[in-house]
Amino acid sequence: MVFLTHPEVVIDPAVPVPEWHLAPEGIAKLRRFAASGGMAGVGTVWASTECKAIETAGILAAAKGLGVRVREDLGENDRSATGYLPPPEFQRMADAFFARPEESVRGWERAVDAQARIVAAVRAVMADSPDTGDILVAAHGGVGALLRGHLLGAPISRALDQPSAGCWFAVALPEWRLLTPEWRALA
Template structure:
């Protein structure tokens, strides 16, 4: 049975002067990403896809290069559009994200609505899965909020921040079946995934 691994990029170099989609991985994030190709699940990959955001593309490239795979980029895998506010400091960002998940049909502070981000993410994942011509596992490198929205969709549950990745800084993965789209494993750290 083929699997799909939804991976969130690990820690980024935060710079309020740079648009969030252009942030790259921090040194810690790069070190964590380098652990992925050594994992047993990574060696079974036949396709690696990524959002168009720099941090996701860098993570996907680190995963794909040792496997000799090209990265397929799909802008639909991008994080929820938060350009209306740009960078928000930690506590303000967390409070706004809480509202984003709690009121999925509303635009919070001009952010993309959660229901729209979820529909976009589900469609993008469908496109990626349609690209895979051979059996085998697929990795999709994306972001925390849209990852949580996809997880809610796969589980048939209402949108909730309870489905968000654990910890801070990203670098988590969950796994679902490629054919049946049933959840196989919930969130776990990329270094500890099997």
């Protein structure tokens, strides 16, 4: 399985975050990834219900002539209580989200709950995917960090977060073993 996070988006404070679209540079990264053979072996593509994840999955699936399946529980941690936050404030909130995983910081979904949800969602994706090749999940960095922590048997930590938007890691299935020790950036 490949777990891939959406790349750069068009940030618009007037639009709800789940409705943000990919930015041109993010689209270009995805096209390069698909052309580089990054989709070799992929037979099923999944996405969260957020626009940016569906667009990510759509670009990659189209490169293989595949459709996209969606699941709401593949979504990013629920931050609707605060909505858009300017970058410095968002970074402070993300730090608090990871530092206090059993608390709801300013109404955000608790990290422990988001981790349980993303692990269950990926297990459901595995069970619901035909045996036609590798699975690609297009989702989000925060829940990706939580999934990595689970796979590593490590405590929830921002240190496991992606270094930038548009990264991926591979997981051996059914063993649930990370094949890529670190996040890999889309080129």
